[in-house]
Amino acid sequence: MKETAIHVENLVKEFGSGESLVRVIEGATFSVYKGELVALVAPSGAGKTTLLLMIGCVLEPNSGTIRLGEETVYDNGWTIRDTRRIRRSKIGFIFQQPHLIPFLNILENVTLIPLTDGVPAKTAERKAMELLEYFEISDKARSEPAQLSGGQQQRAAIARALANNPQIILADEPTAALDQKRSVDVVKLLKKIAQEQNVAVIMVTHDEAMLPLVDRILTIRDKKVVEKPLSSEGAIV
Amino acid sequence: MISLARKDVAHSLGKFIVTAMGVGMLLGIVLIMIGVYRGMIIDAQVLLDDVGADLWIVQQETLGPFAEASRLHEDLRESVQSMEGVAAAEALTFQNLQLPAKPLPVRVVAVGYDPLGAISPLNPDRLIAGRPLRRQHYEMVLSDKTGYRVGDVIPLQRHRYTVVGVTHGTVSTGGDPLVFVSLKDAQELQFAYSNERIRQDRARGIQAHDTHLVNAIVAKIRPGFDRASVADQIAQSLHKNVYTDTRERTILTKNLIKMASKQIGMFTVILVIVSTIIIALIIYTMTLEKLKIIAIMKLIGLPNRVIMRMIMEETLWLGLLAFAFALLFAHGIYDKFPKRVVLQNPDALRLFVVVFVASVLASLTGIHKVIKAKPAEALGG
Numbered sequence: 001m002k003e004t005a006i007h008v009e010n011l012v013k014e015f016g017s018g019e020s021l022v023r024v025i026e027g028a029t030f031s032v033y034k035g036e037l038v039a040l041v042a043p044s045g046a047g048k049t050t051l052l053l054m055i056g057c058v059l060e061p062n063s064g065t066i067r068l069g070e071e072t073v074y075d076n077g078w079t080i081r082d083t084r085r086i087r088r089s090k091i092g093f094i095f096q097q098p099h100l101i102p103f104l105n106i107l108e109n110v111t112l113i114p115l116t117d118g119v120p121a122k123t124a125e126r127k128a129m130e131l132l133e134y135f136e137i138s139d140k141a142r143s144e145p146a147q148l149s150g151g152q153q154q155r156a157a158i159a160r161a162l163a164n165n166p167q168i169i170l171a172d173e174p175t176a177a178l179d180q181k182r183s184v185d186v187v188k189l190l191k192k193i194a195q196e197q198n199v200a201v202i203m204v205t206h207d208e209a210m211l212p213l214v215d216r217i218l219t220i221r222d223k224k225v226v227e228k229p230l231s232s233e234g235a236i237v
Numbered sequence: 238m239i240s241l242a243r244k245d246v247a248h249s250l251g252k253f254i255v256t257a258m259g260v261g262m263l264l265g266i267v268l269i270m271i272g273v274y275r276g277m278i279i280d281a282q283v284l285l286d287d288v289g290a291d292l293w294i295v296q297q298e299t300l301g302p303f304a305e306a307s308r309l310h311e312d313l314r315e316s317v318q319s320m321e322g323v324a325a326a327e328a329l330t331f332q333n334l335q336l337p338a339k340p341l342p343v344r345v346v347a348v349g350y351d352p353l354g355a356i357s358p359l360n361p362d363r364l365i366a367g368r369p370l371r372r373q374h375y376e377m378v379l380s381d382k383t384g385y386r387v388g389d390v391i392p393l394q395r396h397r398y399t400v401v402g403v404t405h406g407t408v409s410t411g412g413d414p415l416v417f418v419s420l421k422d423a424q425e426l427q428f429a430y431s432n433e434r435i436r437q438d439r440a441r442g443i444q445a446h447d448t449h450l451v452n453a454i455v456a457k458i459r460p461g462f463d464r465a466s467v468a469d470q471i472a473q474s475l476h477k478n479v480y481t482d483t484r485e486r487t488i489l490t491k492n493l494i495k496m497a498s499k500q501i502g503m504f505t506v507i508l509v510i511v512s513t514i515i516i517a518l519i520i521y522t523m524t525l526e527k528l529k530i531i532a533i534m535k536l537i538g539l540p541n542r543v544i545m546r547m548i549m550e551e552t553l554w555l556g557l558l559a560f561a562f563a564l565l566f567a568h569g570i571y572d573k574f575p576k577r578v579v580l581q582n583p584d585a586l587r588l589f590v591v592v593f594v595a596s597v598l599a600s601l602t603g604i605h606k607v608i609k610a611k612p613a614e615a616l617g618g
């Protein structure tokens with residue numbers, strides 16, 4: 001029996017108003033289960049980032065419902081009050097840009113959220129160092145983000161997203177700034193985390209080479225989220 | 238828990254310190270301005286304190302030597318002296334003088350008194366070199382601010398005066414340095430005309446010219462006598478205006494200082510307001526500068542209280558550091574001013590409270606803006 005990690009129903013998202021009103025998502029309904037790595041593949045401007053931000057309680061939908069695990073976080077105009085608690089405790093965000101905090105060193109960036117949540121400093125640091133070692137940037141633990149290359153910064157950002165043992169990982173083109181080998185490593189790592197820690201991962205990607213590694217592929221077609229057959233060899237619509 | 242404020246400040250320490258220094262100098266100037274105001278009020282009373290008289294007898298229907306011109310005949314001293322209840326009476330003169338270049342001409346107020354008299358306006362505690370006047374002619378004691386030293390010879394009008402003593406902290410009610418001369422010399426300096434003038438007067442038929450004038454008579458009261466009633470007695474029998482020391486002080490502060498201090502008081506108030514606004518703006522912009530970083534913090538789920546604490550701590554530190562600079566700055570330069578500047582801790586404290594409240598309000602306004610901002614905005618670009 002698959003446990004639902006994310007359940008989205010009839011989700012609608014519009015930007016602007018009046019003449020300039022654009023409906024980006026219209027009636028999206030889908031689920032993502034614990035332990036699976038799902039790729040979200042769609043052309044640029046299709047609404048992938050918008051969708052992730054709504055799931056992450058960053059953007060408010062216009063209507064529909066979003067459930068994360070047992071918790072309803074959005075229900076037709078009603079939004080859970082403490083969205084930041086949800087992000088802090090349930091979600092690991094990996095953005096297109098690293099978005100590290102410039103005045104904290106890498107280790108501090110990674111431990112910030114666990115420490116805020118009351119994880120003991122020793123534990124948080126040990127976990128952070130493990131992650132940094134895994135991403136081969138443990139030698140940069142005491143460096144400031146500006147001293148790292150783009151790829152190193154992105155790996156640090158992934159480490160930060162994983163630091164709090166999230167139940168859901170939302171990754172928006174996490175491999176865009178990485179070379180092929182590192183990209184494969186990151187996706188493999190995400191898959192491993194999904195499986196071993198029973199985490200639901202949604203990863204937006206343009207990189208077709210990553211698709212064989214994922215469990216399922218979702219796409220946005222006619223403003224709705226639909227499943228794409230895994231075996232597909234054809235071009236992504 | 239990581240102190241975000243400490244990390245952020247350490248990250249841009251140079252900028253933080255320069256900002257604090259700038260704000261600190263601004264506050265330092267405000268402190269000096271308040272000090273100038275305080276100095277004026279203290280200066281105004283130094284001479285009254287040093288004279289230490291119980292009564293001031295001045296020309297009828299005038300407010301006395303510090304408020305308007307007053308001329309009395311010096312003989313009046315003896316009349317006052319002989320009144321019941323009067324222990325001692327002395328004549329004093331006050332006049333503006335310009336001492337010759339050293340290196341620039343100095344504007345001073347000359348006080349004339351009888352070196353052998355019972356009441357001396359020269360407070361011996363203020364003498365830092367030399368001695369008080371001893372002779373009736375051509376000696377001078379002057380304030381160190383004039384730049385002269387004991388032994389200097391100063392030519393004034395027809396005579397040459399030798400500096401026999403130097404005082405510190407002696408000022409006129411307007412804050413100018415004082416010069417003490419004997420009553421006889423002072424009368425000559427104030428009331429004697431040049432030979433040229435005397436010749437002209439003679440040509441016009443004006444003959445005698447009286448130099449035996451003074452500006453005020455001061456008196457001390459015998460123990461057991463009431464100041465006010467002795468004052469009334471003198472006023473009635475001698476037809477002069479008589480003020481008690483307290484009354485003279487009131488005249489001084491009410492009439493004389495009021496205008497001047499209002500001027501500088503208003504200036505100080507405006508300066509406080511302007512600098513408060515500038516500081517508030519600096520803190521507000523400092524907060525807004527962090528909009529993007531704070532949006533990221535929100536995105537990764539950092540709670541508001543952590544973000545607010547960071548901003549508040551930084552505001553507090555900036556305020557404290559700026560204030561330290563302000564005190565350093567003000568205390569470093571206050572004695573370089575030609576007139577008295579009095580830095581008082583309660584003033585500094587009050588200013589600190591005003592600036593602190595303004596900073597916190599400004600930072601709260603900034604925080605409000607920051608908290609309202611949508612975290613998704615961080616993702617743009």
Ligand SMILES: Nc1ncnc2c1ncn2[C@@H]1O[C@H](COP(=O)(O)OP(=O)(O)O)[C@@H](O)[C@H]1O
Nearest residue numbers: 015016024042043044045046047048049050051
């Ligand atoms: N804040 C916004 N205001 C107006 N339109 C927006 C905003 N954010 C996204 N959009 C629009 O929504 C559509 C989907 O954007 P996005 O989710 O970023 O696409 P993707 O990530 O798939 O490339 C685009 O047409 C974009 O212009």
Ligand SMILES: [Mg+2]
Nearest residue numbers: 048049050172
């Ligand atoms: Mg996108």
